[in-house]
Amino acid sequence: MSVQASETSLTARQTPPAVLERRFGALRRLVRDPLGALGLVLVTLILVMALGADILAPYGPNATSVKERLQGPSELHWLGTDQLGRDIFSRVLVGSRIALWVAAVTSFFSLIGGLTLGLIAGYGPKWLDSLLILLCDSIRAFPTVLFALAVVTLIGPSLGTIILIITIFNVPVYARIVRTQTLSLRNTEFILAERSLGAGPARVLLRHVLPNVIGPLLILISMDVPVVITIEAGLSFLGLGVRPPTASWGSILNDGYAFIRNTPWMVISGGVPLILATLGFTFLGEALRDAFDPRLRKDV
């Protein structure tokens, strides 16, 4: 703790909402990291694509034009067309929605599920802990793809199925991390101090343990976003994901795969955004971790 720390505490004393200053400090560190800035740009780009797909897309994602099928990039079709003459650029734009939607929804449910189970396992009675850990390990013991195949066979391929599968696979990972953190926190002096001042289990968990575990967990989840996006694309590529006419990066890859020798455009158009999104979220996640974790700060 040197100049930086005393600087922030000085400015904090002048401006009452010191918290704001601290947040901006983290943001500044994030942007100053070149990879972090690149990640931020890429993620913003994908967000703009997803949110503005309706306005930006020159054609309807499912509008076919058989006469123009399997074309290369042109003025009319920036990324060419697929085997049904659909505009790939429009499909890529609309497909980013699926990717982000799956990422957002699974992250949300995994976060809630992981936190709940992890906190209960870490702070609750030992038998409950053992039971939950057994459950988590059992789920993790299944091979992902086989489990996905089984679930898809049972309830049919859909976006909801994908979200369910990924959530089921992510919850145990986060639960384990939260549990470990909770276990190490429950015997710390400040938790004991809170308990000695009358805090019950709910207060201890929500007010004191939660803020200690949520930061690392959020960063972990943000770093898992690319994994989630690739799983969605992978399942859709295998035909286990979104139903056919729906545009998703995975289904674009699946469509293009058959024509890769003659028209590689489809595979490239579906693959490049996937790669960029993955890189973007990874860079951003790592930069976030560096920016918010005081131990990893390079400027201190």
Add this chain to the structure above:
Amino acid sequence: MSEQSSNILQIHNLSVAYATPRGAVRALAHVDLTVPRGEIVGIVGESGCGKTTLISSVLRLLPANGAVVDGNILFNGRDVLAMSDGEMRRLRGGGIAMVFQDPMTALNPVLSVGRQMVDVQFREQRSAGEKRAAAVAKLRRVGITDAESRLDDYPHQFSGGMRQRIAIAMALLTNPSLLIADEPTTALDVTMEAQIIHLLRELKREFAGSILFISHNLGLIAELCDRVFVMYAGEVVESGPVRALFHSPGHPYTQALLRCDPARVVQRTAELPTIPGEVPNLLAPPIGCVFSDRCPAVIERCRVTVPMPVPLGPGHQARCIRIDDAAAA
């Protein structure tokens, strides 16, 4: 007034044991301790003598493998050990508050000091603004300068001594009638220590409660406390008013302890005096007096007879059969 209401805390014949893979460890045996209203009571003893176990049992915060085997604890005349979990929670931070040893770890690192201090007032029916104002007032009271603007700072932005002040302020926000301080100055340097002791004494006068002060520093105890309980191997070997106990210690252990206090060593010696031998193994405690293995005045009978408390003066007693012998002779 009955004895119950003149004492805020009354511990009678308390025995606590820990279950370990190697067998039951007898952590406390037949501990009697009273904290009169408005007094500062000190507990002194070396590491592992059961000081922390004692206060953990008062707050019923013993580790999962610890259990009260025998005895009772009365707080304000009410049996703590018989309370429901809900009553117990109301008591913690309601009647009893605690300050811990290490100020570096006793505050939540990710919450601002202000939030923690507002949060600890969760029982009060007050607006957030009033709670904040109360927090500021208490911080000012314990000597945090610029309290208003430092309320949103995080624990790591304060020094060790300041953090201990904050911890004390937090404990006092709950208006306890008993403040338990578990070696609150051990992790601090000497000047800080003196300031904290000074603060505690001032505060005691103001909040009109009692303080149970745990330390292994005899000097601090002498400085701060009205009464002292000397603990050894899970037993209270001697207790009495500070003056009497320091001037005429009855138990050989207290005498040895006083001889070993570096502050009281008058003559310059090559080596500081120590008590020869080791603390007895509490998996298999001695049958007779717990101090018999290290006692310079030990006789054969010490090893077989459990010593009973022998009165030495008003409120002053020690567990040693040799005192009886001396009186009889």
